[in-house]
Amino acid sequence: MIDNFWKDKYPAGISAEINPDQYPNILAVLKESCQRFANKPAFSNLGKTLTYGELYKLSGDFAAYLQQNTSLQPGDRIAVQLPNVLQYPVVVFGAMRAGLIVVNTNPLYTAREMEHQFNDSGAKALVCLANMAHLAEEVLPKTGIRHVVITEVADLLPPLKRLLVNSVVKYVKKMVPAYHIAQAVKLNDALAKGRGQTVREASPKSDDVAVLQYTGGTTGVAKGAMLTHRNLVANMLQCKALMGANLDEGCEILIAPLPLYHIYAFTFHCMAMMLTGNHNILVTNPRDLNALAKELSQWKFTGFVGLNTLFVGLCNNEAFRKLDFTSLKLTLSGGMALQQATAERWKEVTGCAICEGYGMTETSPVVSVNPFQNIQIGTIGIPVPSTLCKVVDDAGVEQPLGERGELCVKGPQVMKGYWQRQEATDEILDKDGWLRTGDVAIIEADGYMRIVDRKKDMILVSGFNVYPNELEDVLATLPGVLQCAAIGVPDERSGEVIKVFVVPKPGVNLTKEQVVQHMHDNLTGYKRPKYVEFRESLPTTNVGKILRRELRDEELKKAKA
Template sequence: MIENFWKDKYPVGVAAEINPDQYPNIQAVLQQSCQRFADKPAFSNMGKTLTYGDIYKLSGDFAAYLQNHTDLQPGDRIAVQMPNILQYPIVVFGAIRAGLVVVNTNPLYTARELEHQFNDSGAKALVCLANMAHLAEQVVPKTGVRSIIVTEVGDMLPMFKRLIVNAVVKHVKKMVPAYKLPQSTSFLGALAKGRGQAVKEASPANGDVAVLQYTGGTTGVAKGAMLTHRNLVANMLQVRELMGANLNEGCEVVVAPLPLYHIYAFTFHCMAMMLIGAHNILITNPRDLPAVVNDLSRYRFTGFVGLNTLFVALSNFEGFRKLDFSSLKLTVSGGMALQQATAERWKAVTGCAVCEGFGMTETSPVATVNPFSAIRLGTIGIPVPSTLCRIVDDEGKVLELGETGEICVKGPQVMKGYWQRQEATDEILDAEGWLKTGDIGLIEPDGYLRIVDRKKDMILVSGFNVYPNELEDVLATLPGVLQCAAIGVPDEKSGEAIKVFVVVKPGESVTKEQVMAHMRANLTGYKVPKCVEFRDVLPTTNVGKILRRELRDEELKKAGAQ
């Protein structure tokens, strides 16, 4: 029944199915796109642009270096630890062409986190930015990493600008702590050694792992999701199918402010946008709003990929509001719940509606998305082609339309499993290929899905389920509120009580009384918070997702100390 339910839910012109075996591997897509769009811009950063032809040549040089000047073999893991700079796609595509498995690594990881990820993945090589090479010096001796390539921020810029940028970063901003890695090779040196040497193009099977993508680790030890060539090819085809009618091949200019090492940006910009020959504008530091605005002012961008926190920050920044949005026709939101007030504000500023999708590392990542021709705020859209969703209760029973339970997903983009963690894999992925998302939601009669909240974030107040997303959506509509979060805290009377955290917009004021009155006016009694705390900032992940877990842990420590 569920297979047939989705077939007629797609807009006219959108196929219900894609062929995940259309390409044998990622290399085939890369080669096709780089030939078709050879002269088209692929990635720009700091005023420098690389065409698709440039990316293919440079990634070939890097692949040749890996094959001829290291002892790495197909299937070996290579950790890639860089922000959004031009070196990133060169390294990733070069590594894949050489047959290696990419281990995306957060540049802001601590030494402890790096040691865990390198050892857990069995990484034998590391490409890192000089800014964090001092951590590599500490960590590498405790791991199996033997080949190290170090790059500097400005390495892909023209020579004079490169020297200035790298000198400023190192000596003026002092962003490169001293390090000693005598066994390392410079990125430019690696390219030079590989230049002119033949690449033995790897030909992995579509079921082979292409990327080990580690989960955020906010729920325990970070695990590596095994994403195969087929997983990633399927997801890029699924994304293209749902957006294809809105985008013109070889013509789109898409802003990439989210880190490429995160699966959301990785699949969208390095995979799906490659398929249509789009021009990706890499933003190295999205927190530096003046620099972001300066970068964007150079381009007539047509697409923007972000998340709620970033949309809020930009919409409230005067410089951003003055940009020319006349070409913007696509804004995609993912990574965290999109608040309705944020979506409305973004549209008022840019004139472009926000299209919200849903996914997770384990689904490569896109599982559902609002069709661009039929966006419905407050929902996560419909499953992407060749994908099924169902809602189950705590016992695994499949629920009816409109009933609330855990969202489960099945499709060709669902991961192979967790790297060397069969027990953890079995907990989330069943023998039929259904993946438990850990998100609570429902399916509406017309096929749109609505997330109520994360299963673990649910607050239980006197036996009533309260979902933080709803509280935050309401609180975000109160004038003067910049950011907010809601959690459950221990309470003798009700089991849990609701506490909200509020960040107020600069130059404005909000009182506890105003917050309480606003919540009482918009929510039933048991959903009204008992505590309000004002803060200057809220803890977030590196992609801007608010860490409710960290706030809960802080409250538990306070309760334990009393």
């Protein structure tokens, strides 16, 4: 039962509770929605639309291929390394229907990052875009991956357009470096093989892991959050309960510029919008704001899911500002703090207020959101139904309303734990099901919550968690580095950017270019430093631990000066 404090905090018509066992697993939702909304558009990309019926058929073809033509067994992990293209939902739902656990993988990962995730998850299969296949080729011999499926960006488009787009990407834009993976199968060949074969529909239990979603958690190296079918179904129902009142089933057009491999977009577009039979416009490259504005001009879109960085960029884009926003009725923000100036500017440009929410990978991800009926800018809203929140001091004692403390969350969306890391799980999740977020918050008397500080050392770059330990571990492998530290410094566009401090070894003449190149070779884009500062020494504790807090404080003083 939901705590009595929260019961009367929900707007009229919104229940304080959902039934997380309404569906036994994600596949039950998929089947029901694809039958109910069979002729409704589900996903569009590059001018092609898949209906829910077509999505179910294609995902079945892929499931049949996996079952009949590979050695994969239910419970095996399959890494999916795709941007926002039509192949993503086909592959993910197909893998689930075959009983596999999906390991969402960032297509921008370096070989080092891929190797860690593939080995940590024990992935036995990989589906990747041809653009990244050269890195896969480098990594595969060091992993347990035996089955590889490769797709090109336009593979699900009609034949002539597919040939044209794929040729331009490969030969004109030269975006597909040469690769040779002997065991690789083309996705379209896999779908063709599966087309005439029978699917043995998996029936996972609600507590079975559906997705391994990698995160730094609150510390260190990336860990796989075990998100079960029940976790994801619960969060889908929670999102629908608190946000769905403003959405009509089978009628909405939602813009999806955030990557589906990120849990925020995955849960909203692939889960909550599937439940409601709505139409998701997949944006493959949201960094190209002019192309994004051109895509938006083709749709009478009713919803937009983004984050602060993207809102800022679009509001400064002339083509975007000229669009017709008369149909837009819902804008959601998550992934990073929404700045008040950004919220005001978006409302001014589009006429639509932003509903800010809060979540973590470990909570599937949504914990709270501002109901569109009563938005309070500067807050993260109220907990989604069937969710309890509290703030505690360092001793774990619950704090009264209006007092700050570490935000703790309990609900059916809280992960099962970290994959094969019981010690790390025990640090964040107690025996009563309370998850420590590491974020410092205040709960107000009306139930709205505010984040007032963040995890001690985490850096948040455009909604992505970056952990200094990983950056420093990479930087320390550069010959000539004696000491190093990484911090986040404020940035108007991305919230924060990375600054690294380097103490060179005596007599070594390191350059900024060497540092930047080393980080570029070993880390994906959002983890690379924007600023490099060389020093003779770094502030440390009496046992030699580098004090990142002092470095951050110095940067803040500089910014204010």
